[in-house]
Amino acid sequence: MSTDPSRQGPADPARRWHDMGGDLAGPVPGEEHDFALWEKRVDALVILSGLKGVFTVDGLRRVLEDMGPEAFETMTYYERWVAALNQNHLERGTYTVAELGAKMEEVRARGATYGEAADAT
Amino acid sequence: MPHDHHHHDHLSPSGHPYRPDQDTGLSYWQVMEIAIRELMIEKGVVTAAEVAAQVEAMDARSPAQGAAVVARAWTDPDFRARLLEDGSAACAEMGFDVKPMRLIAVENDAATHNVVVCTLCSCYPRNLLGLPPDWYKSRAYRSRTVREPRTVLAEFGLNLPDDVTVRVHDSTADMRYIVVPSRPAGTEGLDEAALAALVTRDSMIGVGVAREP
Numbered sequence: 001m002s003t004d005p006s007r008q009g010p011a012d013p014a015r016r017w018h019d020m021g022g023d024l025a026g027p028v029p030g031e032e033h034d035f036a037l038w039e040k041r042v043d044a045l046v047i048l049s050g051l052k053g054v055f056t057v058d059g060l061r062r063v064l065e066d067m068g069p070e071a072f073e074t075m076t077y078y079e080r081w082v083a084a085l086n087q088n089h090l091e092r093g094t095y096t097v098a099e100l101g102a103k104m105e106e107v108r109a110r111g112a113t114y115g116e117a118a119d120a121t
Numbered sequence: 122m123p124h125d126h127h128h129h130d131h132l133s134p135s136g137h138p139y140r141p142d143q144d145t146g147l148s149y150w151q152v153m154e155i156a157i158r159e160l161m162i163e164k165g166v167v168t169a170a171e172v173a174a175q176v177e178a179m180d181a182r183s184p185a186q187g188a189a190v191v192a193r194a195w196t197d198p199d200f201r202a203r204l205l206e207d208g209s210a211a212c213a214e215m216g217f218d219v220k221p222m223r224l225i226a227v228e229n230d231a232a233t234h235n236v237v238v239c240t241l242c243s244c245y246p247r248n249l250l251g252l253p254p255d256w257y258k259s260r261a262y263r264s265r266t267v268r269e270p271r272t273v274l275a276e277f278g279l280n281l282p283d284d285v286t287v288r289v290h291d292s293t294a295d296m297r298y299i300v301v302p303s304r305p306a307g308t309e310g311l312d313e314a315a316l317a318a319l320v321t322r323d324s325m326i327g328v329g330v331a332r333e334p
Contacts, residue, residue, distance in 0.1 A: 018241060018242065019240065019241060020240060020260060020263050020264045021238070021240025021241070021263065021264060021266075021267045021268075021291065022240075022264065022267055022268045023260075023264035023265075023268070024264065024265070024268070025260050025261040025264040025265050026261050027261060027276055028256050028259060028261045028262045028265070028273060028276055028277070029255065029256050029259050029261065030256065031255055031256070032254045032255050032256065033255060035252060037176075038150075038151045038154045038155075040176045040179055040180070041154055041158060041172060041176060042154050043175075043176075043179060043252070044172050044175035044176050044179065045154070045157060045158055045161065045167070045172065047175055048161075048166075048167050048171055048172065048175055049161075049166070052166055052167065054166060057294050058294070061242060061294070064242070072260070075150075076150075077243070077255075077258055078150070079150040082150050082153050082154050082157070083150070083153075085157060086153060086157055089157065089160075089161070094160065094161065094164055094166055095160040095164060099160060100153075100156055100157070100160065103156035103159060103160055104152050104153060104156045106156075107152050107155045107156050107159075108147070108152055111147070112146055112147055113146065113147055114147055114151050114155075116147075117147050117151070117152065117155055118155050120159065
């Protein structure tokens with residue numbers, strides 16, 4: 001959450017939580033990590049969804065921004081992206097909630113690691 | 122503080138610490154990624170080959186491409202002029218396609234230092250530099266860079282004299298910036314490839330400067 005006193009109190013309708021330029025905040029974190037395969041795949045699926053005309057970067061950002069500041073603090077970057085990817089595909093009717101649920105069950109049943117679960121063969 | 126190279130144990134081949142999710146149990150969001158990907162393939166939205174090719178293209182992009190652009194600008198005044206005039210077109214000349222984004226190159230000199238941020242999200246010249254580092258996407262960097270840039274730069278080890286103007290550039294979804302750092306002194310005899318090796322990722326974001334030879 002913002003630590004800037006100017007951001008406390010009633011929400012400013014002209015400025016949503018993601019519009020954080022100028023807020024106070026702590027030191028810039030020094031950690032970096034290499035992207036995991038699943039994260040690169042999320043990125044690839046978002047880019048490809050755009051190239052295929054399923055949704056645009058604005059569709060991605062609309063869902064990310066609607067998640068609110070809590071998601072920004074509790075989920076990683078690509079966790080938020082995969083949730084936004086999913087929401088856009090559900091809205092566009094690429095698949096139904098039921099189909100997603102069944103597929104996720106199927107994936108989970110394959111194994112306990114990403115490598116096992118990602119391998120459908 | 123963030124640097125282009127870390128020296129820790131348990132590093133990946135590119136020198137970054139592994140994140141726990143690469144070697145521990147399957148997470149809910151990983152399951153969702155696999156499920157969405159397979160559904161997109163089953164429904165004919167994409168093919169597995171397209172996904173693999175996209176990941177491969179992502180892996181092929183690195184700050185080396187941006188560094189090559191900067192080194193060309195340092196050695197070729199005509200190219201430099203074209204780069205500052207139209208960054209997208211100049212990069213395309215070198216085979217680096219930055220479409221559909223508009224790329225704006227901003228140049229440091231003795232009187233001016235440029236630094237790039239995206240306050241609204243995490244827009245970054247990824248086609249030239251690869252995917253953005255974690256800190257670039259952090260609340261602290263996004264919030265404070267436009268408020269107290271000199272303090273933020275000092276946290277990166279870059280202490281600028283007061284008489285150097287700091288210009289902060291806020292990226293958008295349609296427009297990206299790259300900083301052309303100042304060419305270090307004592308590099309007159311170096312060729313383009315040797316110069317490119319001095320150009321760090323951080324110097325092209327503006328939180329650092331080019332290495333000394």
